[in-house]
Amino acid sequence: MKKKKIMVAGHISLDITPEFHNSGTQKFSEILRQGKLVNVGPAQMTLGGAVSNTGLALQKLGADVILTAKIGTDLFGDIMMKKLEEYGCPMHLIRDEEGATSYTIVLAPKGSDRAFLHDPGSNHTFCADDLDWEEVKKVDYFHFGYPTLMRRFYENDGAGLVKLYKAVKSAGLTSSLDLAAVDPESESGQCDWESILKQVLPYVDFFVPSIEELAYMVDREKYQEWQERAEGEDIVSILSLSKDVRPLAEKVLSYGCGAVLLKCGAAGMYLKTSGKERMRNVDADLEGWENTELFEDSFVPERILSGTGAGDTSIAAFLYAAMQGCTPKESVEYAAATGACCVSTYDTISGLKSFAELREKIQNGWKKQKIMKE
Numbered sequence: 532m533k534k535k536k537i538m539v540a541g542h543i544s545l546d547i548t549p550e551f552h553n554s555g556t557q558k559f560s561e562i563l564r565q566g567k568l569v570n571v572g573p574a575q576m577t578l579g580g581a582v583s584n585t586g587l588a589l590q591k592l593g594a595d596v597i598l599t600a601k602i603g604t605d606l607f608g609d610i611m612m613k614k615l616e617e618y619g620c621p622m623h624l625i626r627d628e629e630g631a632t633s634y635t636i637v638l639a640p641k642g643s644d645r646a647f648l649h650d651p652g653s654n655h656t657f658c659a660d661d662l663d664w665e666e667v668k669k670v671d672y673f674h675f676g677y678p679t680l681m682r683r684f685y686e687n688d689g690a691g692l693v694k695l696y697k698a699v700k701s702a703g704l705t706s707s708l709d710l711a712a713v714d715p716e717s718e719s720g721q722c723d724w725e726s727i728l729k730q731v732l733p734y735v736d737f738f739v740p741s742i743e744e745l746a747y748m749v750d751r752e753k754y755q756e757w758q759e760r761a762e763g764e765d766i767v768s769i770l771s772l773s774k775d776v777r778p779l780a781e782k783v784l785s786y787g788c789g790a791v792l793l794k795c796g797a798a799g800m801y802l803k804t805s806g807k808e809r810m811r812n813v814d815a816d817l818e819g820w821e822n823t824e825l826f827e828d829s830f831v832p833e834r835i836l837s838g839t840g841a842g843d844t845s846i847a848a849f850l851y852a853a854m855q856g857c858t859p860k861e862s863v864e865y866a867a868a869t870g871a872c873c874v875s876t877y878d879t880i881s882g883l884k885s886f887a888e889l890r891e892k893i894q895n896g897w898k899k900q901k902i903m904k905e
Contacts, residue, residue: 535671535854536595539586540662542654542677542711543600544633545607546579548839548877551640558763562640577839577878578614579635580654581676581709584843584879585850588869590620591883592851597666598622601657607632623663627653639837651680658683659695664702672854673704676843677711679719679744686718689727696734705814705853707737709846710744724748733787736813737853739846741794742767742801745779753779767798771904772826776801789813790820792849792863794842798902799829800849800870802863816856827863828899830871840879845870852886865889868897 550572551562562569578587582600589596598615602608604626611632615622633652639645654677667673675695678684684692699706708731713719725748732738743766746754753775760769770776780791780803789812790804804810807821848869852862868889876882884892 534595536597536669537589537672537674537850537854538597538599538667538670539582539589539674539676540599541581541657541675541709542633542651542680543578543580543582543598543602543611544635544649544652544654545611546577546635546637546839547574548577548637548639548837549574550877559640559646563638563646575877576610576614578611579637579840579879580633581674581711581843583615584840585674585676585709585847587618587620587880588840588844588847588873588883589851590618591880592848592869592885594847594851594854596620597670598624599662599666601625601627601630601653601661603630603632603653604628605632607634623666625653625657625661627656630656637837637839639839641835645838649680651682654680655682657681658691659698662695664698667699667704668702671704672707672850673699674707674709674846674850676709678708679711679713679724682718685722685724685727688723689730692727693730693734696731700734705736706734707739707846707850708732708735709843710740710748712741712744713747728783729786732783735787736789737792737850738783738788738790739792739794739849741796741842742770742776742779743796745783745793749782750779765796767796768902769904770795770798772801773905776826777803777824790823792846792866794845794870797829797900799827799899800845800863800867801826802859804859814853817853818856820859823859825860825863827860827867828901830868830893831898831900832871833875835874837877838874839877841870841873844873844879844883848886864893868893 586598630653636648793801804823810821845866849866872882
Protein backbone atom coordinates (compact mmCIF):
# COMPACT_ATOMS: atom_id res chain seq x y z
CA MET A 532 0.00 0.00 0.00
CA LYS A 533 1.35 3.45 -0.90
CA LYS A 534 1.91 6.01 1.85
CA LYS A 535 -1.16 8.21 1.93
CA LYS A 536 -1.21 11.95 2.43
CA ILE A 537 -3.70 13.94 4.49
CA MET A 538 -4.73 17.60 4.59
CA VAL A 539 -5.88 18.93 7.96
CA ALA A 540 -7.89 22.13 7.62
CA GLY A 541 -10.15 24.33 9.71
CA HIS A 542 -9.79 25.96 13.10
CA ILE A 543 -6.47 27.08 14.60
CA SER A 544 -5.71 29.17 17.66
CA LEU A 545 -3.00 30.12 20.11
CA ASP A 546 -3.65 28.40 23.44
CA ILE A 547 -2.64 30.19 26.64
CA THR A 548 -2.66 27.68 29.50
CA PRO A 549 -1.81 28.68 33.10
CA GLU A 550 -0.28 25.92 35.21
CA PHE A 551 -2.55 24.90 38.10
CA HIS A 552 -1.14 23.63 41.40
CA ASN A 553 -4.35 22.20 42.88
CA SER A 554 -4.40 18.75 44.49
CA GLY A 555 -6.62 17.16 41.84
CA THR A 556 -9.28 16.12 44.35
CA GLN A 557 -11.44 19.25 44.26
CA LYS A 558 -14.41 19.89 42.01
CA PHE A 559 -13.90 22.42 39.23
CA SER A 560 -16.57 24.63 40.82
CA GLU A 561 -14.58 24.68 44.08
CA ILE A 562 -11.39 25.78 42.35
CA LEU A 563 -12.83 28.52 40.14
CA ARG A 564 -15.61 30.45 41.77
CA GLN A 565 -16.66 34.08 41.82
CA GLY A 566 -14.44 36.36 43.90
CA LYS A 567 -11.76 33.74 44.59
CA LEU A 568 -8.06 34.33 43.89
CA VAL A 569 -6.35 31.26 42.45
CA ASN A 570 -2.55 31.19 42.45
CA VAL A 571 -1.20 29.56 39.30
CA GLY A 572 2.20 28.90 37.77
CA PRO A 573 3.69 30.06 34.45
CA ALA A 574 1.42 30.16 31.43
CA GLN A 575 2.35 28.10 28.41
CA MET A 576 1.70 29.43 24.91
CA THR A 577 1.03 26.53 22.60
CA LEU A 578 -0.66 25.89 19.28
CA GLY A 579 -4.29 24.91 19.60
CA GLY A 580 -7.30 24.05 17.49
CA ALA A 581 -7.90 21.07 15.25
CA VAL A 582 -5.36 22.06 12.58
CA SER A 583 -2.37 22.18 14.90
CA ASN A 584 -3.48 19.52 17.43
CA THR A 585 -4.59 16.88 14.95
CA GLY A 586 -2.24 17.91 12.15
CA LEU A 587 0.97 18.01 14.17
CA ALA A 588 0.02 14.81 15.99
CA LEU A 589 -0.37 13.11 12.61
CA GLN A 590 3.05 14.40 11.59
CA LYS A 591 4.68 13.11 14.80
CA LEU A 592 3.06 9.72 14.32
CA GLY A 593 4.61 9.54 10.84
CA ALA A 594 1.92 10.74 8.46
CA ASP A 595 2.50 12.91 5.39
CA VAL A 596 0.51 16.05 6.31
CA ILE A 597 -0.26 19.53 5.03
CA LEU A 598 -1.94 22.11 7.28
CA THR A 599 -4.44 24.71 6.04
CA ALA A 600 -5.84 27.55 8.17
CA LYS A 601 -6.30 31.33 8.44
CA ILE A 602 -4.60 33.65 10.95
CA GLY A 603 -4.08 37.39 11.44
CA THR A 604 -1.03 39.57 10.80
CA ASP A 605 -0.85 40.50 14.51
CA LEU A 606 1.61 39.48 17.26
CA PHE A 607 -0.29 36.28 18.06
CA GLY A 608 -0.14 35.41 14.36
CA ASP A 609 3.63 35.93 14.30
CA ILE A 610 4.04 33.71 17.37
CA MET A 611 1.91 31.03 15.74
CA MET A 612 3.89 31.14 12.48
CA LYS A 613 7.17 30.81 14.38
CA LYS A 614 5.90 27.83 16.37
CA LEU A 615 4.55 26.07 13.28
CA GLU A 616 7.80 26.61 11.38
CA GLU A 617 9.68 24.91 14.24
CA TYR A 618 7.78 21.70 13.49
CA GLY A 619 8.69 21.83 9.80
CA CYS A 620 5.26 20.66 8.71
CA PRO A 621 4.12 21.70 5.20
CA MET A 622 1.39 24.32 5.50
CA HIS A 623 -0.81 26.73 3.60
CA LEU A 624 -1.65 29.56 6.01
CA ILE A 625 -3.65 32.58 4.91
CA ARG A 626 -2.58 35.80 6.69
CA ASP A 627 -5.69 37.95 7.15
CA GLU A 628 -4.78 41.65 7.32
CA GLU A 629 -8.23 42.66 8.57
CA GLY A 630 -8.81 39.91 11.14
CA ALA A 631 -7.17 38.90 14.41
CA THR A 632 -5.46 35.62 15.22
CA SER A 633 -7.65 33.32 17.26
CA TYR A 634 -6.64 32.63 20.87
CA THR A 635 -7.96 30.47 23.70
CA ILE A 636 -7.36 30.74 27.43
CA VAL A 637 -7.42 27.15 28.67
CA LEU A 638 -8.42 26.59 32.29
CA ALA A 639 -7.27 23.05 33.08
CA PRO A 640 -7.02 22.29 36.83
CA LYS A 641 -5.59 18.89 37.74
CA GLY A 642 -8.20 16.15 37.93
CA SER A 643 -10.92 18.15 36.15
CA ASP A 644 -12.17 18.64 32.64
CA ARG A 645 -11.24 21.92 31.02
CA ALA A 646 -13.01 25.24 30.48
CA PHE A 647 -12.15 27.67 27.69
CA LEU A 648 -12.28 31.40 26.98
CA HIS A 649 -12.14 31.62 23.21
CA ASP A 650 -11.93 34.25 20.47
CA PRO A 651 -12.42 32.66 16.99
CA GLY A 652 -10.70 35.58 15.25
CA SER A 653 -9.89 34.97 11.57
CA ASN A 654 -11.39 31.49 11.75
CA HIS A 655 -14.71 33.25 11.23
CA THR A 656 -13.80 34.36 7.69
CA PHE A 657 -12.10 31.13 6.55
CA CYS A 658 -14.09 29.41 3.80
CA ALA A 659 -13.83 26.68 1.16
CA ASP A 660 -12.46 29.17 -1.39
CA ASP A 661 -9.42 29.75 0.86
CA LEU A 662 -8.24 26.18 0.24
CA ASP A 663 -5.55 25.53 -2.34
CA TRP A 664 -7.57 23.06 -4.41
CA GLU A 665 -4.55 21.99 -6.44
CA GLU A 666 -3.00 20.82 -3.14
CA VAL A 667 -6.30 19.21 -2.11
CA LYS A 668 -6.22 17.05 -5.24
CA LYS A 669 -2.77 15.72 -4.24
CA VAL A 670 -3.92 14.21 -0.93
CA ASP A 671 -5.81 11.01 -0.12
CA TYR A 672 -7.51 12.02 3.14
CA PHE A 673 -9.10 15.33 4.16
CA HIS A 674 -9.82 16.20 7.78
CA PHE A 675 -11.70 19.31 8.87
CA GLY A 676 -12.07 20.45 12.45
CA TYR A 677 -14.35 22.74 14.41
CA PRO A 678 -16.83 24.26 11.93
CA THR A 679 -18.88 25.07 15.04
CA LEU A 680 -16.37 27.89 15.72
CA MET A 681 -16.16 29.17 12.14
CA ARG A 682 -18.95 31.46 10.94
CA ARG A 683 -18.64 30.82 7.20
CA PHE A 684 -19.30 27.13 7.82
CA TYR A 685 -22.35 27.39 10.06
CA GLU A 686 -24.15 30.45 8.67
CA ASN A 687 -26.95 29.97 6.12
CA ASP A 688 -27.83 26.58 7.60
CA GLY A 689 -24.31 25.24 7.01
CA ALA A 690 -24.23 25.89 3.25
CA GLY A 691 -20.48 26.54 3.31
CA LEU A 692 -19.77 23.27 5.12
CA VAL A 693 -21.91 21.26 2.71
CA LYS A 694 -20.19 22.96 -0.26
CA LEU A 695 -16.78 22.04 1.17
CA TYR A 696 -17.56 18.36 1.70
CA LYS A 697 -19.29 17.92 -1.64
CA ALA A 698 -16.14 19.27 -3.31
CA VAL A 699 -13.87 17.05 -1.21
CA LYS A 700 -15.81 13.90 -2.06
CA SER A 701 -16.01 14.92 -5.72
CA ALA A 702 -12.21 14.96 -5.65
CA GLY A 703 -12.28 11.32 -4.53
CA LEU A 704 -10.85 11.83 -1.03
CA THR A 705 -11.60 10.04 2.22
CA SER A 706 -13.19 12.68 4.45
CA SER A 707 -13.44 13.15 8.20
CA LEU A 708 -15.11 15.78 10.36
CA ASP A 709 -14.59 16.83 13.98
CA LEU A 710 -16.68 19.27 16.00
CA ALA A 711 -16.11 21.51 19.00
CA ALA A 712 -18.45 22.46 21.81
CA VAL A 713 -20.65 25.48 21.13
CA ASP A 714 -21.57 28.32 23.44
CA PRO A 715 -25.40 28.21 23.66
CA GLU A 716 -25.47 32.02 23.72
CA SER A 717 -23.36 32.39 20.56
CA GLU A 718 -24.43 32.57 16.91
CA SER A 719 -23.32 28.99 16.46
CA GLY A 720 -25.33 27.92 19.49
CA GLN A 721 -28.50 29.24 17.86
CA CYS A 722 -28.01 27.16 14.69
CA ASP A 723 -30.00 24.04 13.90
CA TRP A 724 -27.01 21.71 14.01
CA GLU A 725 -29.09 18.62 13.48
CA SER A 726 -30.27 20.04 10.17
CA ILE A 727 -26.69 20.95 9.20
CA LEU A 728 -25.41 17.47 10.04
CA LYS A 729 -28.17 15.80 8.06
CA GLN A 730 -27.04 17.76 5.01
CA VAL A 731 -23.28 17.25 5.36
CA LEU A 732 -22.86 13.74 6.79
CA PRO A 733 -23.65 11.91 3.52
CA TYR A 734 -20.32 13.37 2.33
CA VAL A 735 -18.40 12.52 5.55
CA ASP A 736 -16.69 9.14 5.82
CA PHE A 737 -15.41 9.35 9.41
CA PHE A 738 -17.45 11.50 11.80
CA VAL A 739 -15.45 11.95 15.02
CA PRO A 740 -17.18 14.24 17.57
CA SER A 741 -17.30 14.00 21.34
CA ILE A 742 -20.42 12.44 22.76
CA GLU A 743 -21.38 15.60 24.67
CA GLU A 744 -20.99 17.86 21.63
CA LEU A 745 -23.07 15.51 19.53
CA ALA A 746 -25.86 15.06 22.08
CA TYR A 747 -26.19 18.84 22.43
CA MET A 748 -26.65 19.15 18.68
CA VAL A 749 -28.95 16.24 17.83
CA ASP A 750 -30.75 15.35 21.08
CA ARG A 751 -30.94 18.39 23.35
CA GLU A 752 -33.48 16.73 25.66
CA LYS A 753 -31.14 13.81 26.34
CA TYR A 754 -28.21 16.18 26.80
CA GLN A 755 -30.15 18.12 29.46
CA GLU A 756 -31.08 14.86 31.17
CA TRP A 757 -27.39 13.86 31.28
CA GLN A 758 -26.48 17.16 32.88
CA GLU A 759 -29.12 16.75 35.56
CA ARG A 760 -28.03 13.19 36.32
CA ALA A 761 -24.36 14.18 36.48
CA GLU A 762 -25.06 16.97 39.01
CA GLY A 763 -22.05 18.99 37.94
CA GLU A 764 -19.67 16.06 37.61
CA ASP A 765 -18.20 14.64 34.39
CA ILE A 766 -21.09 13.52 32.19
CA VAL A 767 -19.35 10.37 30.91
CA SER A 768 -19.33 8.99 34.46
CA ILE A 769 -23.11 8.47 34.34
CA LEU A 770 -23.49 7.24 30.75
CA SER A 771 -24.59 3.80 29.62
CA LEU A 772 -23.26 2.17 26.45
CA SER A 773 -26.59 0.59 25.54
CA LYS A 774 -28.93 3.38 26.65
CA ASP A 775 -26.94 6.51 25.80
CA VAL A 776 -23.95 5.93 23.52
CA ARG A 777 -25.18 3.37 20.99
CA PRO A 778 -28.54 5.10 20.24
CA LEU A 779 -26.74 8.38 19.54
CA ALA A 780 -24.29 6.69 17.16
CA GLU A 781 -27.09 4.89 15.35
CA LYS A 782 -28.93 8.18 14.94
CA VAL A 783 -26.07 9.95 13.17
CA LEU A 784 -25.18 6.89 11.10
CA SER A 785 -28.72 7.12 9.73
CA TYR A 786 -27.82 10.60 8.46
CA GLY A 787 -25.39 9.03 5.99
CA CYS A 788 -21.83 9.06 7.33
CA GLY A 789 -19.62 6.03 6.81
CA ALA A 790 -18.56 5.59 10.43
CA VAL A 791 -18.91 7.45 13.71
CA LEU A 792 -16.21 7.50 16.38
CA LEU A 793 -17.51 8.99 19.61
CA LYS A 794 -14.94 10.40 22.00
CA CYS A 795 -16.22 9.61 25.49
CA GLY A 796 -13.62 11.46 27.51
CA ALA A 797 -12.04 9.54 30.37
CA ALA A 798 -14.34 6.56 29.67
CA GLY A 799 -12.87 5.71 26.26
CA MET A 800 -13.97 5.64 22.62
CA TYR A 801 -16.86 4.04 20.74
CA LEU A 802 -16.84 3.10 17.04
CA LYS A 803 -19.81 2.11 14.93
CA THR A 804 -19.63 1.71 11.15
CA SER A 805 -22.15 1.39 8.34
CA GLY A 806 -22.67 -1.53 5.97
CA LYS A 807 -20.44 -2.88 3.23
CA GLU A 808 -21.80 -0.71 0.42
CA ARG A 809 -21.23 2.58 2.28
CA MET A 810 -17.85 1.55 3.71
CA ARG A 811 -16.64 0.60 0.23
CA ASN A 812 -16.83 4.32 -0.61
CA VAL A 813 -14.70 5.33 2.38
CA ASP A 814 -11.32 3.84 1.45
CA ALA A 815 -10.94 0.91 -0.95
CA ASP A 816 -7.90 -0.32 1.02
CA LEU A 817 -9.87 -0.80 4.25
CA GLU A 818 -10.95 -4.38 4.84
CA GLY A 819 -13.29 -5.73 7.51
CA TRP A 820 -14.63 -2.34 8.58
CA GLU A 821 -18.28 -2.87 7.67
CA ASN A 822 -20.97 -3.35 10.35
CA THR A 823 -18.45 -2.92 13.15
CA GLU A 824 -19.27 -1.92 16.71
CA LEU A 825 -16.75 -1.72 19.54
CA PHE A 826 -15.98 0.25 22.69
CA GLU A 827 -12.42 0.76 23.86
CA ASP A 828 -11.98 1.54 27.56
CA SER A 829 -9.43 4.26 28.24
CA PHE A 830 -5.88 3.45 29.27
CA VAL A 831 -4.61 4.67 32.65
CA PRO A 832 -2.28 7.63 32.02
CA GLU A 833 1.12 7.77 33.71
CA ARG A 834 -0.03 11.12 35.10
CA ILE A 835 -2.62 13.75 34.27
CA LEU A 836 -1.36 17.29 33.71
CA SER A 837 -3.76 18.64 31.06
CA GLY A 838 -6.54 17.23 28.91
CA THR A 839 -5.95 19.87 26.24
CA GLY A 840 -5.77 18.30 22.79
CA ALA A 841 -6.39 14.73 23.99
CA GLY A 842 -9.42 14.29 21.74
CA ASP A 843 -7.68 15.84 18.74
CA THR A 844 -4.57 13.68 19.08
CA SER A 845 -6.64 10.52 19.54
CA ILE A 846 -8.39 11.35 16.27
CA ALA A 847 -4.98 11.79 14.63
CA ALA A 848 -4.02 8.28 15.75
CA PHE A 849 -7.32 6.84 14.54
CA LEU A 850 -6.99 8.42 11.10
CA TYR A 851 -3.31 7.47 10.75
CA ALA A 852 -4.15 3.87 11.64
CA ALA A 853 -6.93 3.82 9.03
CA MET A 854 -4.56 5.34 6.44
CA GLN A 855 -2.19 2.42 7.06
CA GLY A 856 -4.94 -0.18 6.68
CA CYS A 857 -5.18 -1.16 10.36
CA THR A 858 -8.23 -3.04 11.64
CA PRO A 859 -11.04 -1.15 13.43
CA LYS A 860 -9.91 -2.65 16.77
CA GLU A 861 -6.30 -1.56 16.26
CA SER A 862 -7.36 1.91 15.11
CA VAL A 863 -9.53 2.62 18.14
CA GLU A 864 -6.95 1.08 20.47
CA TYR A 865 -4.24 3.38 19.11
CA ALA A 866 -6.63 6.32 19.45
CA ALA A 867 -7.37 5.59 23.11
CA ALA A 868 -3.69 4.99 23.87
CA THR A 869 -2.65 8.26 22.21
CA GLY A 870 -5.23 10.20 24.22
CA ALA A 871 -3.78 8.74 27.42
CA CYS A 872 -0.28 9.82 26.37
CA CYS A 873 -1.45 13.33 25.53
CA VAL A 874 -2.84 14.10 29.00
CA SER A 875 0.51 13.32 30.62
CA THR A 876 2.01 16.64 29.43
CA TYR A 877 0.87 20.27 29.41
CA ASP A 878 1.34 20.62 25.67
CA THR A 879 -0.41 18.52 23.03
CA ILE A 880 2.42 16.85 21.12
CA SER A 881 5.50 16.11 23.26
CA GLY A 882 3.98 13.18 25.17
CA LEU A 883 2.87 11.22 22.09
CA LYS A 884 4.43 7.85 21.30
CA SER A 885 4.87 5.87 18.07
CA PHE A 886 2.51 3.00 17.28
CA ALA A 887 5.35 0.56 17.93
CA GLU A 888 5.85 2.00 21.42
CA LEU A 889 2.12 1.96 22.09
CA ARG A 890 1.82 -1.66 20.93
CA GLU A 891 4.65 -2.72 23.23
CA LYS A 892 3.07 -0.88 26.16
CA ILE A 893 -0.31 -2.50 25.47
CA GLN A 894 1.20 -5.98 25.13
CA ASN A 895 3.01 -5.49 28.43
CA GLY A 896 -0.33 -5.09 30.20
CA TRP A 897 -1.10 -1.38 30.14
CA LYS A 898 -3.97 -1.04 32.60
CA LYS A 899 -7.37 0.28 31.56
CA GLN A 900 -10.06 2.01 33.58
CA LYS A 901 -13.65 0.80 33.47
CA ILE A 902 -15.91 3.85 33.63
CA MET A 903 -18.57 3.28 30.97
CA LYS A 904 -21.61 1.36 32.20
CA GLU A 905 -23.16 -1.36 30.05
